Structures are given as C-alpha cells and as structure tokens.
Amino acid sequence: MISYAAKGGVSLSTAMKAMVLHAMRKPLVMEERPVPAPGAGEIRIAVEACAVCRTDLHLLDGDLPHPKLPVIPGHEIVGRVDALGPGIRSRALGERVGIPWLGHTCGHCSYCIAGQENLCDEPLFTGYTRDGGFASHAIADEAYAFSLPEDDDPAALAPLLCAGLIGWRSLVAAGPGKTIGIFGFGAAAHIIAQVCAWQGRNVFAFTRPHDPATQDFARSLGAVWAGGSDQEPPERLDAAIIFAPVGELVPVALRTVRKGGRVVCGGIHMSDIPQFPYRILWEERQIRSIANLTRQDAQDFLAIVPEARIRTQTTRYPLEAANEALDDLRSGRLQGAAVLTP
Template structure:
C-alpha cells in the first residue's frame, strides 16, 4: 500500500504541515497519479478556512493536479502508466445517474470532490477514478496546465454550453485568477472582449491578455455609458456589486453569468430582465468532455495561464501570497 507524503491542515485556518497517509488497495476503476505540479485555487483557501462549512480535517488541499499515471486499476483502459494527465475539482463520479449518463458529470449529485472528503494534490501522489482524469495534449506545458483544470474550465464551460457566438460582445468582470483566463479564451473564441476592473495596472494588463477595451468596475457613470453593449457578462468576482447596473449593459437576450463564489444573496431588478428578455445564471466546473475540449482549444490557440511558481515545500508562503491578493495571476506548486 503506497504511502503518500502530503501537506495538510489539522484545523480551520491552520498552517499546512507535512502529513503522511496510506492509500490502501487500488480499486479496478482507479488510478494513482504521481504529482509533478498543483495549482492553488481560491477554493483551496475557502476549504482550508471552512468558509463553506463542508471541510474535514486533516485536509490536504489541491485540485489542479498535473503529473503522470503511476498505477492503474485492472479495468482501466483509457490511460496507462507514464501518461501525462490532469485532475481537477472532481475525483470521482457515480457514473449511473441521469446527469452522468447524459455527459454532465460535473452536475452529478454524488460526485466526490478532490478536496471534499478526499485528500488532494498538495502531495507526491493522489488517487482518483480514471473517468475524472484527463490526458494533457502534447502541445501544452504540463507545468502550466493545472490552473486550467479548475479556473480555466470554469470560465470556458459557459462559452461552450451556452453556445456563445464567436461574434458576441463579452464583458469579463474581475481580472484575477479566473478573469485573466476568461479574457484569453473569449478573445480566441472570436469575441469582442471588455474587461471590468477597478485596478489601474490591470487595465493595461487586461489588454495584453486579450481585452479590446476596459471599463472601471467602480465607476457607475462608465458602466452606465456601456448600456446595451454586451451579449454576455462573465462575473469572476466573489463579492457583491451593483448587479442591476450591470444588467443595463446587456443587449436583449443577454446573460449575466456568475462564476465567482458570491456567498451572500444576490439582488437583481426583475423588470429590466422581463422587458429585455435577459437572463442570469451560474455554472460549476466542466465535465470531463468539456475539460478535454478546453485543453484542445488551449493547445490550438496556445493559451496558458499567467502563473507564479513556488516549490511545494514553501506551500505556506504561497498560500500567504494568495491571501494577500498578490498573485499574478495563478500560483502553481512544483513538487520538490
């Protein structure tokens, strides 16, 4: 039985410390991944702090894993030892519910999160169901792919599933870990892209990342001036804004789509939505098929997230860097 060397917190908001555990016998549909890199997502912070009330300790974070297959269960044929693979938010699906059978595994009510009741990728090894693992295309740098397996597919998913037109005008609210990838994907999709940010330096950076225009997200007059411009707004922030003001920037049949985890109630004016035939919604990460499509798209357009790398032994320094809001734009831990 393999021994995993990991980093875990034993209490909410605690430091990550060396932690070992035994994996047990490999199930027929499972694989073991030898971890090479693992991105840090803000969801890792939320789980460490038990912000959502679902954390269990000791908790090993990390759900943006890249590495190589080290062992496969007897029924696994999709991947083989040595294959470069990635693992995102989910580590297992039930495979029998209507959502799974229709290809919407990301909606499976019985899916197991990679860091929810399961030890994640801040480790030298992680175990998962083979169906949750994705091969990494040869044209992508595996060390940079991790952030796309959660953050990247989160912003890519609505572009694909909501059938975003390549001629659409898209606004991205918040240019951070999610938003900067939304700019790159939407630009490569063919859209006219506008970045909403309150940061002066990020306005210049946003244009380098794919934005054609920028708007100060704290300037109500500037937002008002954009009335009726957008087919879709992708909100990547985790705080409440004046959403009814943002609704005014949508064209008829436009959509305000939430991707950031806003935990407080969201207020929207219904009447403008009725008269403009507008919609608001949200979505989780993508299915395994959507992740594959995203990686193929990223390879074709040579899209990679902007990352900063830390050795995994410096995980607490990396977490503090993220907590302080200094990450540009995603942090990746490399196993040392």
C-alpha cells in the same frame, strides 16, 4: 497494483509529503504519509504541479459544506501515472495526465443519465471530498483523468484543469455574443480572455477599482477595454461573466448587458447578492450559475488549447509554501495563477 518502478521507471519512496487541512480557518500543515495504493479503477499520480484555486480558499474559509477532514486540497493536478490499480487498461505507466475538480460521479442518478454529470447526486470532488494534489502523490479515478501533452511545462498546464475548464463552461453558457464582460481578472479570466480573442470576440475587463496593473495585464491579453468595476463600459455588452466571488457585482453586471443579455456567475461560492430593481433584469436579461464541470467540457476545452495558443501566466511556489500561495491569492498579489511544484 502495478507501479512505475516495477516497469523500470523511477524508484518510488514509501512515503509522500502533503499539505493537509485539519480544521477550517487554520493553516495547512506539512505532513509525511505513506504513499497510497490505488484501488480498482484508480491510478496513482506522481504530482508534477498543482495550481491553487480560489475554491481552495473557500474550502479553508469554511464556505463549502461537509468537506472530508483531514483533507489534502488541490484540484488542478498535473502528473505522471506511477501506479495502476486492478483493472486499469486505458492508462499507461509514465503517462502524463491532468486531474480536475470533478473526481467521480455515480453514473446512475437522473442527472448523470441526462448528461449532466456536473450535477450528480453522489459526486466526489478532488481536494474536497477526496484528497487532492497539494502533495507529492495523488489517487484518481482513471475515468476522470485527461491526457496532457508530454513535452509541455506541467506548471503551465495546471491552471487549465479548473481555471480553464470552469472558464470555458462559463463562456459557453454566456452564449455566442461578440462583446463579453469579465468581472474579476484572475486565473480563469486570463485564460478565457485569450479564448475570446481567438474566437474574434471583444473582451471588456472589470477589475477592482484603482488597479491599473491588472487592467494593463487584461489589455495585454487582448481586452479591448479595461477599467474598475465602478466604471461604465463604453458600450452595452452581449454577456458578462463574474469570476470574483462578490455578490454585489451581479446587479453591476446586469446594468452592463443589453436587452436579452446574460450574466453568468462562474464561482462555486459568492457572497450574498443584494436587492436590486426588477427593471435591470427586465427585457429578458438572464442570470445563471455554473456548477462544476463535465468530462465533455474537458475534452472540448483541452482540444482548443493548442489551436488558440493559450499561454498561462504562473507564479510558482514549492509545496511547503502552499499557505503563502493561498495568502497571495487572497490578497490579490497575483497575476494569472499560483502553482505548487512538489
């Protein structure tokens, strides 16, 4: 292993801090642990920022099966490479990288071979089946780390690593339509609304009923219309993306799209979808889900970020306030994204 300190960088402590999940539906616990050493093909990151995702809430709530416990959550990591495992040639000590949800794939299952690594049969997920970024240090597979701008604010970059990437994959799945409905105007929506505006699309933002502050926020990011999910948009839409984990929104969204329109469910977990009449699906409307991401998604999206001049809105918390950040996300007290800054 080669460390940043060994190359003349900052001195490294032998201990790290981490917010750890030991059991479902329990708060995270601050712990001090030995700084881990990267193995073959791995790098260690000194974490500069890690955004808080709704998926982290699903992990805490037990909605995601078979997590590694105890586990350090967090999968929107920005940091500096501070140690290299054996055989690393593509990364440099001190380089800034981003670490996303998809942490490793097998490379040999039928999905990986077909270019669908997001559906890999033997994946590892950052902050779920391997430790993540709610910590001062994290280990990552070098092949699943992405170069990030050296001079940008790390807290502003962090939401791009999941909210941005999953939002981008959802938008691509929605197709090339010009009118896009977005249900649930949180971290992913506030990024993808900016992409849509850059692409010349019209965004129709659906928020919780009676939420004028979020509706104003959506309009400030280019939405041509914003209203509650209990309201009808002024026209039929080409596609709708649902970021809110609310199954009841699927038939609502189906009623907003035109013939041949698409409804994309962008979350990893959603409450049950209620029974609905076939007539709102008929006329070749489609429903599809989005699962994880591919490295190509990351390359494509990160390339357009500077062109589209995407700006994230963040609320920052110290690492030890991770439980407070999660509570604020759950209650809807945030606009944009929560970010932990160790």
